[in-house]
Amino acid sequence: NAGVTQTPKFRVLKTGQSMTLLCAQDMNHEYMYWYRQDPGMGLRLIHYSVGEGTTAKGEVPDGYNVSRLKKQNFLLGLESAAPSQTSVYFCASSYQGSTDTQYFGPGTRLTVL
Amino acid sequence: ELKVEQNPLFLSMQEGKNYTIYCNYSTTSDRLYWYRQDPGKSLESLFVLLSNGAVKQEGRLMASLDTKARLSTLHITAAVHDLSATYFCAVDPRPAGKSTFGDGTTLTVKP
Numbered sequence: 001n002a003g004v005t006q007t008p009k010f011r012v013l014k015t016g017q018s019m020t021l022l023c024a025q026d027m028n029h030e031y032m033y034w035y036r037q038d039p040g041m042g043l044r045l046i047h048y049s050v051g052e053g054t055t056a057k058g059e060v061p062d063g064y065n066v067s068r069l070k071k072q073n074f075l076l077g078l079e080s081a082a083p084s085q086t087s088v089y090f091c092a093s094s095y096q097g098s099t100d101t102q103y104f105g106p107g108t109r110l111t112v113l
Numbered sequence: 114e115l116k117v118e119q120n121p122l123f124l125s126m127q128e129g130k131n132y133t134i135y136c137n138y139s140t141t142s143d144r145l146y147w148y149r150q151d152p153g154k155s156l157e158s159l160f161v162l163l164s165n166g167a168v169k170q171e172g173r174l175m176a177s178l179d180t181k182a183r184l185s186t187l188h189i190t191a192a193v194h195d196l197s198a199t200y201f202c203a204v205d206p207r208p209a210g211k212s213t214f215g216d217g218t219t220l221t222v223k224p
Binding site for chain 2: 040042043045058092102103106107
């Protein structure tokens with residue numbers, strides 16, 4: 001039981017490049033989330049999903065897209081990376097919604113030059 | 114817009130002492146969460162509080178929720194060095210799914 005995993009762990013991009021972050025969970029959770037964490041701040045919700053095939057916008061969705069084609073995977077895409085997207089990205093999942101504990105992945109540290 | 118404020122943001126305390134971290138929020142909600150984050154690591158769930166008056170305890174940490182005051186507290190009893198970390202509260206107003214986090218309280222416990 002690996003829990004929540006994220007790929008890659010580190011990445012450096014140039015402005016304008018694109019990339020996809022992969023989150024996978026093996027706990028059969030319905031809900032999945034993508035957050036970003038900037039220095040000295042809490043997490044901010046980018047997008048979330050309440051089940052396979054569904055996605056919804058969070059607090060800071062601009063510049064990101066997501067897809068949930070399979071229940072166990074939640075992908076976060078940056079179509080044209082900007083320096084303001086330099087951050088640590090965390091994926092999380094929960095069995096149901098807000099009454100359940102969220103389990104977090106180890107994070108992806110992204111730097112955009 | 115929901116605002117979640119924690120105080121203090123930084124806390125240095127001696128081993129053996131007691132202290133309380135406060136989490137205030139601006140919108141009605143009966144769901145509040147506490148997380149712990151060690152430097153360079155991910156977040157670990159500590160407590161899920163789902164009703165007014167909820168109190169949960171784990172070891173030297175105790176969390177409570179007062180939905181009428183829009184306030185949650187995380188009380189530390191007889192602190193030890195291993196509790197040094199950053200603690201976040203997060204609030205999830207209805208409809209579900211969109212947690213808003215506080216900026217975190219960085220706790221340093223000194224011998």
